Amino acid sequence: MYLIFQRLWQVNWAEQWQYRANMLMYLLYWLVSPIMYLAVWTSIANANGSVNGFTANDFITYYMTLLICDQVTSNIVIHIFGYKIQDGTLSGELVKPIHPMLTNALINNIAFKVLMILGFLPIWVILFFLFKPDFSSVALSGVLLSIPAMILGFFVSYMISAAITALAFWTTRVYSIHEFYFALILLFSGQFVPLPLMPKLVQDIAQYLPFQLFMYYPIQLILGKLSTEQIIQGFVSGVIWLGISTVLFNWVWKNGVKRYSAVGA
């Protein structure tokens, strides 16, 4: 099994490396929103002294950390897999004795992620000097704990997206469903603004959804804003959501493959 993963890594890394110029463009595209929100909220905090207890520096550190967490926990599985179901190229992978979504696509996504992070690190350093955040609240323990938290977040996000992508077995409009899902993330993950600044109703619902595991939870963990109790709560909810999303994905996948009759077959 290890050998299989090693080989898949070599292939997928080589494939992603081909598109490094595209990746820079993609990186730029992805950077604009967080920087825009950072600017909007720091300008508000500067004008009013603070917003609901958040100072300008709180916003800067929040969005600077968000850039990292979003890089690690997000996934592109809809783009690397959706078309395979639709145009039938999946057939070739289905006959192989390994799970297409949980090996090949996963490794491809991770290769993409590593390359993105490599390209992103120098940009982050530049942003650091431009915005001069004060990271004094960050402790080593929080940073270390955030690593398993972000990995957990990535797998939850990957499994949910994989389940949505597998809906392509039924409908060609899977990209529209994904767009809707994307809006849910924006609303409940803390991507737009730290969750305490959202309306009360949104905060209450977010408690019961997995989306804050992608951003708000690891960010607060790194910034040292969580109590021990909250940290444990986060990990527990992460494990529960990983279970739920895995079961969900397996169910959708199994039924989908049964329905699948490849194009042209």
Place this chain on the structure above:
Amino acid sequence: MHTLKLLSSFFKVNVQMSLAYRADTVVNILLNLMWLGWELLSLNIIFSNTTTLGGWGFAELIALLGVFRLVNTLMMALIWPNTEKFNQSIRDGSMDYTILQPVNSMFLVTFSRITVWRIWDLILAITLIVVGINMTGDTTTALHILTFILLATTGTIVIYSLWIVLIALTFWFTKFDNNVTILHALLDSGRYPATVYPVWLRVIVTFIVPIAVATTIPLQALRGDLNLGQVAIFFFVGVGSFIIASQVWKAGLKRYSGASS
């Protein structure tokens, strides 16, 4: 007259093409409404925590959202589909047939594909602008509204010209099919007044990829922040950029030699 006739027949062809995907149109409009809801909610969240954003009020940001959606529609309904077709035609040489037509090739390349359901977006955008201006109340004079319309048109022309230059570069660098990504990437910055951005970002979105020229600056005219000299400058920048863009296009066409030769 001739141009209008062509434009209307382009439109008819595109309506026919999109009629094959009626259900998609409905889904797209629903998603579009969802994003509008999100945009209004996010403005609501911002203004429940503050009374002004960089000195701008809620009403002005509604109008800005309208102008932003105008530019966004230009991007999604014209720039995106036509660029895709153009890049394809450079790669496979079908650009030959476009040049052979007895019509201005720049016009043909930029208007032959129209994403029809986006007309809906145009209506929404104009509604937002009208509602926003109404909410600002007495502070807006007729002169301000006129300069606003003038500069919004100018800004659109600046974006259009930049687009022409970007795709014309493909004549020199055939493999340049990321040509409009940079425009698309920075588009989102038009949602908020550029005056709240840090200086380096403001310079980028004003001078390098001038999204702000089409969004923030018309709104500044509406607020009466610009004097006559500034309005004149932006107007001439618009005219100038269009002239430069058509020259670049002509020079690029001379470089074109077909795909097979």
